Amino acid sequence: MEQLVRIGCGAGFAGDRADSAGPLIGELARHRGPRFLIFETLAERTLALCQLEARRDPARGYSPALDRMLPGAIGPALAAGLRIVGNFGGANPRAAARRVAVLAREAGFPNARIATVEGDDLLEAFTPAELAARETDGALLRTGPQIVAANVYLGAEAIAQALDGGADVVVTGRVADPSLALGPLVHAHGWRWDDWSRLAAGTLAGHLLECGAQVTGGYFADPGVKDVLGMADIGYPIAEVAASGALVITKPPATGGLVDRRTVTEQILYEVHDPAAYLTPDVVLDVTGVELSEDGPDRIRVTGARGHARPDTLKATVFVESGVLGEAEISYAGPNALARAQLAADAVRERVARRFPDLLLRIDTIGVTSTYGSLSPPLPDDLWMPEVRLRFAAEHSEREAVACLVEEVEALYCAGPAGGAGVRRHLSSRLASASCLIERARVMPRVSFLGEGS
Amino acid sequence: MTGAVTVDLYRLAHARAGDKGNRLNIALVCRDPAFYPAIAAQITAEAVAEHFAARRPRRVVRYDLPKLCAFNFVLDDVLEGGVNASLGLDGHGKALSFFLLTTKVTVDRTLLESAGLAKQLNTKGG
Numbered sequence: 001m002e003q004l005v006r007i008g009c010g011a012g013f014a015g016d017r018a019d020s021a022g023p024l025i026g027e028l029a030r031h032r033g034p035r036f037l038i039f040e041t042l043a044e045r046t047l048a049l050c051q052l053e054a055r056r057d058p059a060r061g062y063s064p065a066l067d068r069m070l071p072g073a074i075g076p077a078l079a080a081g082l083r084i085v086g087n088f089g090g091a092n093p094r095a096a097a098r099r100v101a102v103l104a105r106e107a108g109f110p111n112a113r114i115a116t117v118e119g120d121d122l123l124e125a126f127t128p129a130e131l132a133a134r135e136t137d138g139a140l141l142r143t144g145p146q147i148v149a150a151n152v153y154l155g156a157e158a159i160a161q162a163l164d165g166g167a168d169v170v171v172t173g174r175v176a177d178p179s180l181a182l183g184p185l186v187h188a189h190g191w192r193w194d195d196w197s198r199l200a201a202g203t204l205a206g207h208l209l210e211c212g213a214q215v216t217g218g219y220f221a222d223p224g225v226k227d228v229l230g231m232a233d234i235g236y237p238i239a240e241v242a243a244s245g246a247l248v249i250t251k252p253p254a255t256g257g258l259v260d261r262r263t264v265t266e267q268i269l270y271e272v273h274d275p276a277a278y279l280t281p282d283v284v285l286d287v288t289g290v291e292l293s294e295d296g297p298d299r300i301r302v303t304g305a306r307g308h309a310r311p312d313t314l315k316a317t318v319f320v321e322s323g324v325l326g327e328a329e330i331s332y333a334g335p336n337a338l339a340r341a342q343l344a345a346d347a348v349r350e351r352v353a354r355r356f357p358d359l360l361l362r363i364d365t366i367g368v369t370s371t372y373g374s375l376s377p378p379l380p381d382d383l384w385m386p387e388v389r390l391r392f393a394a395e396h397s398e399r400e401a402v403a404c405l406v407e408e409v410e411a412l413y414c415a416g417p418a419g420g421a422g423v424r425r426h427l428s429s430r431l432a433s434a435s436c437l438i439e440r441a442r443v444m445p446r447v448s449f450l451g452e453g454s
Numbered sequence: 455m456t457g458a459v460t461v462d463l464y465r466l467a468h469a470r471a472g473d474k475g476n477r478l479n480i481a482l483v484c485r486d487p488a489f490y491p492a493i494a495a496q497i498t499a500e501a502v503a504e505h506f507a508a509r510r511p512r513r514v515v516r517y518d519l520p521k522l523c524a525f526n527f528v529l530d531d532v533l534e535g536g537v538n539a540s541l542g543l544d545g546h547g548k549a550l551s552f553f554l555l556t557t558k559v560t561v562d563r564t565l566l567e568s569a570g571l572a573k574q575l576n577t578k579g580g
Contacts, residue, residue: 045537045538137475219470220470222468225468226468262468262483265481265483265522265523265524266468266469266470266481266483267470268481268522269470269472269479269481269519269522269524269526270470270472270481271472271473271474271479272472272479272481272526273474273477273479273526273528274517274528275517275519275526276517287519288517288519288521289521290519290521290522291521291522292522304521319538322538322539325541360541362541362542364542364543366543370542370543371542371543371544371549372544372549372550372553373534373542374508374509375506375508375509375550375553391543393541393542394541395539395541430538431538432538432539433475433536433538435475
């Protein structure tokens with residue numbers, strides 16, 4: 001019988017449910033053959049925040065998800081013979097690896113072999129001018145901003161190399177999300193790095209897994225239209241991949257959620273632009289020929305992925321400091337609530353403009369205009385609302401200007417219209433991002449094993 | 455078209471939005487394969503650009519995926535700068551999937567009946 005590789009995905013982002021890996025480990029433990037547990041915990045912005053943290057404390061700067069998700073999972077996973085691959089490393093894969101080693105030891109696996117994949121941090125080898133020269137779709141970097149993070153998306157090769165070397169846990173920094181699954185597949189099946197059709201199938205498997213529950217009924221439910229049972233206990237996905245590239249997406253039994261054509265179709269196209277050319281560091285994936293078929297309850301067979309030679313350049317994301325964001329909210333309720341809210345908005349607008357005429361101010365009515373903004377239909381004059389929550393937002397390079405806004409909203413308590421209530425205010429540093437394309441020759445992924453000569 | 459009714463696209467399809475920078479993509483999936491031709495004919499890139507006109511899309515492209523009974527729409531520069539620049543609450547544009555589903559489509563009532571949606575149409579309006 002053909003050997004299947006099974007990969008479960010326990011997280012689709014750093015803020016994902018922390019206990020999702022439990023049912024995956026339980027189900028994968030029932031099978032034999034190569035089995036892996038992957039975690040995607042490094043959104044673009046998460047990595048930039050990691051970089052800021054690493055500057056403050058060289059022992060940190062890894063994904064906050066590591067300490068949420070791994071303590072409960074690492075012992076049972078290693079006991080079941082699973083190998084773990086995750087981009088927990090953030091801006092500091094070695095610090096993450098040391099933390100993983102502690103968790104493994106505490107779970108009874110002091111000899112677990114932990115590998116790191118590095119080489120994604122471009123600040124090691126590129127000057128700001130070199131990055132600016134490689135920017136695509138804009139010229140943000142040419143304005144000379146303060147760069148916070150610059151990371152290139154590595155592919156699956158270094159992950160496969162770490163697994164070939166015997167790693168029980170592979171900790172990466174920035175890699176393309178599907179590569180977290182493709183690395184284990186290439187390692188286990190021995191695929192060639194120019195076998196584009198199999199690399200495409202493995203990349204599609206990784207793409208379907210990378211957002212966790214988004215393929216198993218998460219981010220899908222619409223009551224009465226697309227019903228999902230067991231939302232509180234959604235099962236996270238498992239991909240079963242044969243050496244041929246044949247792929248089934250499923251989830252652990254006795255979990256909530258569902259896997260059907262609809263959930264898989266929505267996820268196939270998630271964050272895809274041209275479906276004939278989904279660019280990854282490993283292969284160019286073409287999903288236009290993909291077909292889905294039922295293969296039992298909560299099992300969808302995915303066929304027809306095609307692949308083309310990988311791109312010559314790698315995508316990088318650069319984050320730069322970008323001023324301060326201020327947000328403040330206040331509520332008005334009961335008779336004439338909307339008129340009082342509008343009066344409050346006018347007063348704040350007038351006072352802020354006196355001191356900072358260049359401050360771009362946005363005022364939304366939550367429940368009416370705050371989500372669609374300019375796409376919202378105009379408010380009717382006679383609209384009656386039982387309560388109104390106003391949201392103010394502004395961004396500026398000077399903290400003082402943004403502080404002025406949130407202070408003016410708070411001052412509505414005593415000086416604004418009658419009945420203002422429930423002020424909340426928040427200032428946060430902003431990061432702007434730019435994309436670059438980097439020549440492969442300038443990028444050298446490195447694999448090292450914790451405590452083994454590095 | 456006999457017995458033509460105009461309904462929200464929501465009655466015929468479901469959708470999921472994703473973002474990269476200031477670019478939005480929306481996967482639009484037919485609830486029933488029978489709806490594919492009507493959606494293909496009416497929910498054109500031009501129609502979607504018109505629906506999103508207030509966000510001034512620089513470009514809208516529709517990719518067709520008949521084997522999945524789905525379409526992928528890519529809208530450039532509609533996210534107010536994207537999640538790192540927008541002053542709005544939904545800088546990702548995640549809720550815009552449901553905004554696309556408020557586009558109007560005209561179909562024959564028998565098409566909805568054959569897919570078991572006519573009752574829903576009557577009880578929930580169009």
